[in-house]
Amino acid sequence: MSRRQTWIRATMALLAIVALNARAADALPTVDLSAEGSVTAANDLARADAYFEASADDPATVARQVNRAIASALDVAKRVEGVSVKTTGTSTWPIYAKGSRTVSGWRMRSNLQLESTDIAALSRLIAELQSTLAIGNLQLMPAEQTLRAANDAAIRExxxxxxxxxxxxxxxxxxxxxxxxxxxxxxxxxxPVFRGRMMAEMSAAAAPAPIEAGDSTIVVHVNGTIELID
Structure with a gap:
């Protein structure tokens, strides 16, 4: 490397150091801050999981039992205005004889999901379906539009x-x-708010149970950095 090239590189390095020091001197002091906003949102959406489970000696028989029960439940649910229903999965598995790997039967389970903003109508439907289906749980939460509005209000706050x-x-x-x-x-x-005790009471009574949906607290967190200026 020539003496001129060495001098140029040293000069460039020196200028870079000077520029960095100048930027550091000009940098404004900063402060990290956080804040939050919270609002309440009505739990105006109810979602229930229902299922039918059966066992039989062969897969075809158990499938007929389960499919018949689910088809009947779908017919009942679709007649209730304001309640949506969909199947969410079906599982079949073997039953083994005790102490061996010999298949002694088959078990099948099919699940439905019921959803509505008309919580009273959903409660009545659940009571009607419980003559054939079991109810896994009931979730109460804000509907999508309600949650969006609550988030917007919490952001402003x-x-x-x-x-x-x-x-x-x-x-x-x-x-x-x-x-x-x-x-x-x-x-x-x-x-979601799980009403385990309420579901047990509904299952025992097989009648519409009063549901107090209540509210959820929606919280938004804000983190930021400010620069202090003269």
Whole structure:
């Protein structure tokens, strides 16, 4: 390498160091902040899982039993206005004789999912279906539109809280502020409310049970960085 090339490289390195130091000197102080907003949303959607399970000596027989029960349940459910119903899976497995690997029979289970914003109608349907089907659980939650509106309201509240906190910090330090970066974490869906005891009572009584849907709390978290300016 020639003496001139060495000098050029050294000069470029020096200029780079000077530029970095200048940027560091010009960099504004930053503060990381977080805030949250929360609102309540009505649990206006009910979703129930129902199933029929049977066993027989051969797969064909058990399939006829299960299919007949599910077809009957679908006919009943489709007549109820405002309630949607769909099959969510069917499983068949062998039953082994005790202490051996010999197949002694077959068991089959088929599942339905019932969903409605008319919770009273769904409760009546569940009571009617329980003459043949078992109910696994009942979930109560905000419907999609309700959840979206609640998330929007919680975002507004979280942003207002963040700005108030940023102003508080900046004012206390005698500085102005501006936003540098921000992330918003919304709640995709609240944890469903499981009414295990209520489902047991409905199963025993086989009659519509009163359902108090209640509310869910929707929380939005905001994290951000502000720059302090003169």
């Amino acid at each position: 979280a942003l207002q809280a963040f700005e108030a906190r940023a102003k508080l910090v900046a004012d206390a330090l005698g500085r102005g502020h501006r936003l540098k970066a921000m992330s918003i974490n919304t709640q995709g869906g609240p944890a």
